[in-house]
Amino acid sequence: MSAYQDALISIICPVYNAEKTVSKMIESVISQDYKNLQLIIADDKSSDSTVETVERYAEKDSRILLIKNKENVGPGPSKNNAIQYAEGEFITFIDADDWIEKGAYSALMSEQRSSEADVVVMGYIQDYLEKSGELKYSVEVLPPKLSGDETAAQVFTLLDFHKIYSFCCTKLIKASLIKENGIEFPPIMHSEDFFFNMSLLPYVNKTATVTKAFYHYIKPASVTLTSSDYIPGYYELSNKR
Secondary structure, three states: OOOOOOOOEEEEEEEOOOOOOHHHHHHHHHOOOOOOEEEEEEEOOOOOOHHHHHHHHHHHOOOEEEEEOOOOOOHHHHHHHHHOOOOOOEEEEOOOOOEEOOOHHHHHHHHHHHHOOOEEEEEEEEEEEOOOOOEEEEEEEOOOOOOOOOOHHHHHHHHHHOOOOOOOOOEEEEHHHHHHOOOOOOOOOOOHHHHHHHHHHHHOOOEEEEEEEEEEEEEOOOOOOOOOOOOOOHHHHHHHO
16 A cells, blocks of 8 residues: 555646636646645746736635746746745646646545556646637547556556647646656757657656546647647657657
């Protein structure tokens, strides 16, 4: 039986001009049935009311920690900065425009306790929105059930085939793996999660999965299944991947 039954989970969220969505993200985290949480919000020099909104929540809930970047550095370095403040035995991530269903962290910790895995992966739901902000349709993505005996290469292949490997927001990770091995996000604006996970992979002895989707990954109206926003350097990033 794992020693992490009442483990603290540090949830890291980089934010930048997220005044329209940050409240829903925060509410989805602090309303979880698993209460032993630390929500670290790293503001990347927002110019809207994001900081004021987060401060109002932090005044009411001591589990929320707001840190402010001295300059705009992007999501990767923002997450690296926040990791320094993580006090939990486990670390996970959430984006400011996304939200998570109740029961997510209790399900992840239940699987970790039974499997004693270094990393636990859950499913996610891509919510595609209308221009009005109303939900247009959703696509559920679930990880495969793992036996626990897979090699690192097999874990990568299975999860990547199911289009779930790249995301950090769907993973509960032992904090010691990140901190003791100096794993960091690269200073790029796209695919930073993938390269973080690849750097972490050699140190992961066991991965487990929760075959249920809790995380809502929001796709704005301009993004469809067959098109997406232009991403500078995407060709080079794809080649590197």
